[in-house]
Amino acid sequence: TCAFHTDGAKAAQWLLACDGNKVQEYVRLERYHEALIGNSPVIPDDWVMVPKKLTAENGAKSLLSGEFLETTFISFPECLADEECESCDGSGRIKIEVPVSWTTIKAIWNKGVEHFRSSTATGDN
Structure with missing residues (x-):
């Protein structure tokens, strides 16, 4: 035995x-x-077990959709660069926040999983 x-x-x-x-x-x-x-x-003490893929079925989509925002600027030609414009302060651009797309969130997650999978295989964790 x-x-x-x-x-x-x-x-x-x-x-x-x-x-x-x-x-x-x-x-x-x-x-x-x-x-x-x-x-x-x-599983090392400072790690947690997570799914390889984010899906609606494992609850990730409802948890993460709308949770992350990107700041971007769009043109605001209505004021014609009027320095007294309250919407754009005369810059001709308005700052908006746009939710990060579900496709982008999944791509970021997949990249992280790929990185940590390869680092644990080589012992670089």
């Missing part, structure tokens, strides 16, 4: 003497042991 050893020397001896199936079983036991003591190799 496969027994988990916290002693590194005993674990190394055992692994050298075992076939591939036993090694896989040992790794599963090691991960289980780490999870029990609160040291999960899958």
